[in-house]
Amino acid sequence: MELASKYNPAEVEGKWYQYWVDNRLFHSEPDGREPYTIVIPPPNVTGVLHMGHMLNNTIQDILVRRARMKGKNALWVPGTDHASIATEAKVVAKLAAQGIRKADLTRDDFLKHAWEWKEEHGGIILKQLRRLGCSCDWDRTAFTMDEVRSRSVIKVFCDLYDKGLIYRGVRMVNWDPKAKTALSDEEVVYKEEHSKLYYLRYYIADQENVTPTGIDGEVLHKDAKGWYAVVATTRPETIMGDTAMCINPNDPKNRWISGHRVIVPLVGREIPVIEDEYVDIEFGTGCLKVTPAHDVNDYMLGEKYNLQTIDIFNDDGSISEAAGIYVGQDRFAVRKQIAIDLDAAGLLEKIEDYTNKVGYSERNADTAIEPKLSMQWFLKMQHFADMALPPVMNDELKFYPPKYKNTYRNWLENIKDWCVSRQLWWGHRIPAYYLPQGGYVVAETIGEAVEKARAKSGDASLTAADLRQDEDVLDTWFSSWLWPISLFDGINNPDNEEIKYYYSTNDLVTGPDIIFFWVARMIMAGYEYRGDMPFRNVYFTGIVRDKLGRKMSKSLGNSPDPIGLIEKYGADGVRMGLMLSAPAGNDIPFDEAICEQGRNFNNKIWNAFRLTQSWTVSDSAAQPESSRLAVEWFDALLARSAAEIDDLMSKYRISEALMTAYKLFWDEFASWYLEIIKPAYGQPIDRLTYESTLSLFENLLLLLHPFMPFITEELWQAVRERKPGESIMNQSVLGIAHQYEEKVISDFDSCKALVTEVRSIRKQKNIAMREALTVETVGKNPLERLNSVIMKMAGLDSIESVDSKSDGTAPFMVGTYEFAVRLGGLIDVDAELAKLDAELAHLEGFLKGVMGKLNNQNFVAHAPAAVVGLERKKQSDAEQKIAAVRENMRRLGRDC
RNA sequence: GUUUCGUUAGCUCAGCCGGUUUAGAGCGCUUGCUUCACACGCAAGAGGUCCGCGGUUCGAAUCCGCGACGAAACACCA
Numbered sequence: 007m008e009l010a011s012k013y014n015p016a017e018v019e020g021k022w023y024q025y026w027v028d029n030r031l032f033h034s035e036p037d038g039r040e041p042y043t044i045v046i047p048p049p050n051v052t053g054v055l056h057m058g059h060m061l062n063n064t065i066q067d068i069l070v071r072r073a074r075m076k077g078k079n080a081l082w083v084p085g086t087d088h089a090s091i092a093t094e095a096k097v098v099a100k101l102a103a104q105g106i107r108k109a110d111l112t113r114d115d116f117l118k119h120a121w122e123w124k125e126e127h128g129g130i131i132l133k134q135l136r137r138l139g140c141s142c143d144w145d146r147t148a149f150t151m152d153e154v155r156s157r158s159v160i161k162v163f164c165d166l167y168d169k170g171l172i173y174r175g176v177r178m179v180n181w182d183p184k185a186k187t188a189l190s191d192e193e194v195v196y197k198e199e200h201s202k203l204y205y206l207r208y209y210i211a212d213q214e215n216v217t218p219t220g221i222d223g224e225v226l227h228k229d230a231k232g233w234y235a236v237v238a239t240t241r242p243e244t245i246m247g248d249t250a251m252c253i254n255p256n257d258p259k260n261r262w263i264s265g266h267r268v269i270v271p272l273v274g275r276e277i278p279v280i281e282d283e284y285v286d287i288e289f290g291t292g293c294l295k296v297t298p299a300h301d302v303n304d305y306m307l308g309e310k311y312n313l314q315t316i317d318i319f320n321d322d323g324s325i326s327e328a329a330g331i332y333v334g335q336d337r338f339a340v341r342k343q344i345a346i347d348l349d350a351a352g353l354l355e356k357i358e359d360y361t362n363k364v365g366y367s368e369r370n371a372d373t374a375i376e377p378k379l380s381m382q383w384f385l386k387m388q389h390f391a392d393m394a395l396p397p398v399m400n401d402e403l404k405f406y407p408p409k410y411k412n413t414y415r416n417w418l419e420n421i422k423d424w425c426v427s428r429q430l431w432w433g434h435r436i437p438a439y440y441l442p443q444g445g446y447v448v449a450e451t452i453g454e455a456v457e458k459a460r461a462k463s464g465d466a467s468l469t470a471a472d473l474r475q476d477e478d479v480l481d482t483w484f485s486s487w488l489w490p491i492s493l494f495d496g497i498n499n500p501d502n503e504e505i506k507y508y509y510s511t512n513d514l515v516t517g518p519d520i521i522f523f524w525v526a527r528m529i530m531a532g533y534e535y536r537g538d539m540p541f542r543n544v545y546f547t548g549i550v551r552d553k554l555g556r557k558m559s560k561s562l563g564n565s566p567d568p569i570g571l572i573e574k575y576g577a578d579g580v581r582m583g584l585m586l587s588a589p590a591g592n593d594i595p596f597d598e599a600i601c602e603q604g605r606n607f608n609n610k611i612w613n614a615f616r617l618t619q620s621w622t623v624s625d626s627a628a629q630p631e632s633s634r635l636a637v638e639w640f641d642a643l644l645a646r647s648a649a650e651i652d653d654l655m656s657k658y659r660i661s662e663a664l665m666t667a668y669k670l671f672w673d674e675f676a677s678w679y680l681e682i683i684k685p686a687y688g689q690p691i692d693r694l695t696y697e698s699t700l701s702l703f704e705n706l707l708l709l710l711h712p713f714m715p716f717i718t719e720e721l722w723q724a725v726r727e728r729k730p731g732e733s734i735m736n737q738s739v740l741g742i743a744h745q746y747e748e749k750v751i752s753d754f755d756s757c758k759a760l761v762t763e764v765r766s767i768r769k770q771k772n773i774a775m776r777e778a779l780t781v782e783t784v785g786k787n788p789l790e791r792l793n794s795v796i797m798k799m800a801g802l803d804s805i806e807s808v809d810s811k812s813d814g815t816a817p818f819m820v821g822t823y824e825f826a827v828r829l830g831g832l833i834d835v836d837a838e839l840a841k842l843d844a845e846l847a848h849l850e851g852f853l854k855g856v857m858g859k860l861n862n863q864n865f866v867a868h869a870p871a872a873v874v875g876l877e878r879k880k881q882s883d884a885e886q887k888i889a890a891v892r893e894n895m896r897r898l899g900r901d902c
Numbered sequence: 903g904u905u906u907c908g909u910u911a912g913c914u915c916a917g918c919c920g921g922u923u924u925a926g927a928g929c930g931c932u933u934g935c936u937u938c939a940c941a942c943g944c945a946a947g948a949g950g951u952c953c954g955c956g957g958u959u960c961g962a963a964u965c966c967g968c969g970a971c972g973a974a975a976c977a978c979c980a
Contacts, residue, residue: 011940196978203980239980252980289979301980363978412906413975420976518975553913555973586928587914593973595914603929606942613940620939662916665928680939687938762946769934769946776937821923848924855924864960873921873961880923 009619013612015576018720023136025719029731032141034081036507042073042080043511045490045541046142047524048150050089052096052127055134055568057550057558057584057596058517064581065547066515067140068660071712073512074141075739081508082141083493084132085148088124090433090482091185091193091369097123097432113431113477120432137569139577139715141735148493150485151434158497159434159485160450162535167448171386172426174438174446178305179425181378182367183323183337187429188382189367190481191422192522194375196363203290204242204345205355208251208268209234211276216262226262229352235263235279236355238290240362241300242348243340245270246329247318248277250296252307255281257292271353272331272344280311302377315379321429323376337376383427383436383478390530391421403529403539406658410518410546417522426481433479440474487527490514490540497535505536514541517549545658548593550584555595566598578714579604585664585713607668608717611710614676615721617684618699624690632794633695636682639754640702642746643674648709649743664713671706678758682795700725708739756820757792763818764800767827770837771816778803782811784824817842817894822886835898842898846891853884 026032034041044066049059066082074080097120098108108116132147148155166172179188210216213232227234237251248270253260267276284307285294298308299317308315318329325332325340332340348354365375395418397403398411405411427436439455440446441463449455452470460468491497496505510532516525525544532540551557558565571580582604587594647670654663683699685691704725711718711734722734764781773779779802786807789796793805811817814833815826859865859877866874895902 009939012942237980241980286979294980297980303978303980362980407907409907410975416905416976521975592908592915597914600914600929602942606940609940609942613943615939617939659916662927665916668928676940677944684939766946772934774937775945852924859921859961862960866960868960869921876922883923 009612009616011613011616013576013608013717015578015608015716016573019137019139019577019716022716022719023139026141026733026735027144029733030145031733031735032082032143033145034079034143036503037079039077039079041508041512042070042078043508044070044082044513044515045493045511046082046084047514047516047520048085048087048148048486048489049131050092051086051124051129051131051149052089052093053131055131055138056565057568058547059131059135060138060568060571060580061550061584061594062515062517062547063135063138063140064584065545065660066513067138067581067715068585068712069513069515071141071715071735072655072739074735075708075711075737077738077740081143081146083146083148084135084140084142084144085146085489085493086128086132086150087482087486088149088151088433090428090430090479091182091187091189091367093120093124094430094432095185095370116431134569137572137577138581141715146493150482150489154495154498155485155488155492156434157450158488158492158495159480160437161497162488162531163434163437163480163484164448164450166385171389172383172448173386174381174383176379176381177384177425178302178377178379179382180365181321181376181380182370182373183319183321183376184370184373185367185430186321188378188380188425188427189375190425190483193368194365195368195371196365198361199364201240201360201362201364202345203238203240203358203360204348205291205357206237206239206242206245206271206295206348207234207353207355208237208271208293208295210263211267211269215266231352235260235268235293236291237293237295238358239295240360241297241341242344243325243332243337244297244300244318245295245344246273246325246331247297247299247316248273248275248295249298249308249314249316250277250311251279252282252285252294252296253279253292254283254285254287256283257285257287260292263293271348272351280307280313282307282310299379300377305377305379317379319376319378382425383438385424385426387421387423390527390534391418393533394418394526394529397533397539398529403541404543406543406545410521410544413518413521414526417526424481426484427476427478428481429477430479433482434485436476436478436480438476440476441468442472446476483523483527486524487531488535490528490532491535500535509536510539511541512543514544515547516544518546519549521546543658550594550596553595553597555593558596566596571598571601575601575605576608576716578608578717582607582664582668582714585661586668587661604714607672608714610672610676611707611717611721614671614680615703615724617680618696618703621685621696622690623693623696625693627690627692629692629694630683630794632798633683633692635754635792635795636679637695637698637702639750640675640679641698642750643670643754644702644705644709644742645744645746646748646751648705648739651709652743667706667709667713671710675702675706678799682798705742707734708737708742711735753789753792754795756823757789757796759820760789760796760825761799763820763825764802764827767816767818767829768801771829771832773832775801777801780828781805782808782815782826782828784808784811784826788823789820811894811897813897817890819887819890822883822890824890839895839898839900842891842895842900846888846895849884849888849891853881853888856880856884 046066047062070080070082100123101108101119135142163172180191180194182189209231210233216233227236235251251268253263263279264281266279268279269276284303285292296304296307296313298304298313298315316328318326319337320326323337325335327333345354367373367375395415398405398414437450438446438448439459441459443463445462447455447458447462449458455473456468456470459473460466488497490509490511494505494508495502496509528540532538549557552564556562556564580601583601586603587596587600647666650666651663654666683695704722707718707722719734764779781802783805787805796802796805811826812828814830815828816833816838817824817826856877860881892902
């Protein structure tokens with residue numbers, strides 16, 4: 007078989023993915039084995055793959071492939087999220103481009119368009135995951151709005167309502183004026199903004215009663231029109247909603263305003279001055295305008311002092327009739343205009359630059375959130391927080407890295423009720439039905455609703471047509487929080503075999519940005535509906551950033567196209583690149599160049615295989631001693647590395663596990679093992695070594711498979727004839743980490759050190775490899791057992807045991823063993839001495855440090871015997887080495 | 903502002919419940935190599951007052967305190 011010198015991923019990836027699918031190797035059914043389960047964090051159904059997904063799903067695939075190879079019944083359930091706000095926004099935008107306004111459509115018509123959109127774009131991201139090699143059980147692909155999941159959501163809503171945990175009421179909520187819906191607190195992100203602070207004049211209504219008291223520090227304002235107070239605000243456009251002014255009762259400079267009434271500028275309305283310690287004396291002028299309808303804190307003041315509430319905004323953020331002026335204009339246009347108008351009216355004292363934080367919709371990054379009073383549905387959260395906190399704090403449910411436990415606790419300890427209703431159409435419609443005579447019932451089906459309505463109203467003639475279902479849908483996360491249960495239909499059929507077998511799942515892999523949105527709430531739902539944790543471990547990935555440390559975003563254009571990367575470097579190369587740069591929990595500064603390292607490694611593996619294929623195998627040739635030793639050594643090393651990888655993986659130190667496998671293959675297998683067993687040019691390889699090598703190579707492929715599934719399958723299939731349907735995917739790695747002798751490995755390390763010393767001398771002296779050298783050992787050669795390997799790798803003709811080193815040799819040490827290379831006339835005495843000087847200085851410095859400890863009575867008295875013993879060993883080793891160096895110097899003619 | 907995390911080679915990080923031959927890895931860098939698997943390579947190297955200052959200890963990159971710088975989460979002053 008002729009193999010190209012470069013590995014070409016494009017030729018093999020599609021083929022093997024199809025093979026895995028055709029042979030149903032990703033599919034799982036409950037059986038007698040131990041299950042290993044992951045549920046995918048469902049990506050937005052109409053989304054496309056980004057680097058965050060690539061990272062996250064690579065990790066999940068590594069975990070699930072490993073579990074499979076360890077004999078578990080491994081299942082990775084895929085699916086997508088309906089992403090209510092994001093998807094509805096996209097559909098609205100698409101319709102708008104066609105000249106269709108959402109407002110002109112009926113709910114049913116709009117949903118028809120939305121489903122069409124979902125059918126058209128949905129699932130692209132799942133296809134992309136296939137390119138990455140994800141071993142999801144596609145037979146189980148779910149959608150948060152499919153039949154089973156929808157029924158689960160409705161059932162849970164009704165159940166929580168019946169438990170008294172869901173209520174409906176008018177509250178101050180975060181309002182998205184673009185999507186025209188309420189949002190939960192978690193869906194608001196605050197961004198720092200450069201804005202202005204406007205100082206407005208509020209004239210005192212009862213001018214005649216103003217009595218300046220003459221206290222120092224008083225700030226009194228008076229002009230031709232009389233006394234006035236000054237209010238600093240960032241939002242002058244809300245003055246139409248002002249229903250009070252507030253000062254701090256402990257603020258001497260504003261005492262004079264106390265008890266007066268003031269006039270809202272431009273509006274002309276008289277409002278009271280109230281006093282509350284909430285007001286910060288130091289901020290602005292210490293006078294606060296109170297707009298109960300448009301600010302959370304003002305709302306609280308309004309409740310406390312029974313103030314009037316004037317809602318001056320329409321749902322789209324324009325000014326409402328209630329404002330009286332600027333009606334119909336946009337809030338930001340009004341902010342500009344009102345400043346001009348106030349100034350013209352002499353009501354604007356000054357404008358200052360100011361930096362503050364403004365809330366934006368997490369989904370519509372360009373839309374500023376408006377606090378707004380509205381009727382919404384809420385879920386009481388204290389009950390859930392009480393359940394969900396302990397298991398995480400006491401590590402029953404583990405977070406990796408654990409620092410997120412604090413974040414989690416912080417949120418749960420300050421939990422607020424969850425606004426679950428959204429004024430959208432795309433989502434699960436709230437199963438509340440309003441009666442014609444007022445009031446409502448909550449029911450899973452319309453039939454049930456009619457029954458409940460009849461009972462409630464006493465009117466037995468009520469029919470479905472008389473009931474009006476709530477227009478709102480539920481927050482997307484209200485379906486996501488059930489995901490680990492609803493995927494196995496555990497809400498609708500709590501006793502079914504699947505939920506009993508697969509729940510609790512094992513690992514959840516997700517980003518820390520959705521710890522509140524999703525992780526915490528899944529834990530809550532898990533305990534509420536299964537009485538158990540939804541997953542045993544949560545692995546929080548970092549955020550993928552660009553190499554400058556910036557978040558990847560569309561607007562910066564710094565986000566590489568994942569599929570483009572796969573095409574360029576191969577899926578295995580990209581997977582490796584991501585994993586090499588991703589220690590657990592740290593953000594990942596992603597530089598495309600690191601994929602090159604992944605690609606290069608693929609090529610290395612490919613070429614190692616190519617080498618084995620270039621050999622002719624002889625059944626008559628005897629196995630060289632060096633090959634026998636190499637096999638023995640590498641088998642032990644493989645066992646040790648497999649155990650190390652197991653250990654690292656159990657701690658979710660995935661990048662270190664991969665690095666261990668990487669170095670094992672490249673530095674040990676390719677650079678040492680293959681070089682040792684490689685037959686001389688044109689010579690055949692003996693059968694025994696050849697077969698052993700293929701077995702070792704296969705084991706390496708098994709260890710690497712979870713990280714780089716495609717190339718390992720390709721080569722595993724090529725190493726030997728395989729039966730139809732066989733795959734590396736379901737081979738066991740359990741046998742690799744067998745018992746081994748540490749000494750086999752440590753002796754080989756010494757052997758490698760010796761070879762490296764000789765090569766180094768060759769390089770310094772410019773001696774080519776084909777020129778054979780002789781090495782002397784003083785006394786018995788401690789590495790004699792490995793002579794055959796040393797000779798082959800260092801290019802020696804013999805290793806001779808001598809009583810003392812001959813003249814014209816370059817000495818070196820491996821540990822405390824002395825060796826020398828015979829160089830004859832090539833020896834450069836000055837250079838040799840200089841080297842020895844440096845070595846001596848180093849050793850003496852080291853010895854001095856050791857002696858410092860040993861001469862310290864306190865150290866000898868207090869330190870554990872083992873530590874003291876070790877220092878003594880260091881001392882004797884150093885002394886021995888120093889003696890050897892001195893001896894070498896004398897031999898070169900130095901007097902010392 | 904509150905809380906948390908971090909600061910170790912040019913870069914990205916490991917080591918941190920104190921002691922393992924005077925600190926490790928990958929990449930990058932330097933110097934040789936067209937050695938018949940691979941230049942996406944081979945071989946040999948260089949490179950660090952472990953942020954600063956104090957303290958605890960026989961002994962500190964590792965524990966404690968203070969400071970500097972950086973990051974994140976949460977809360978915000980209109």
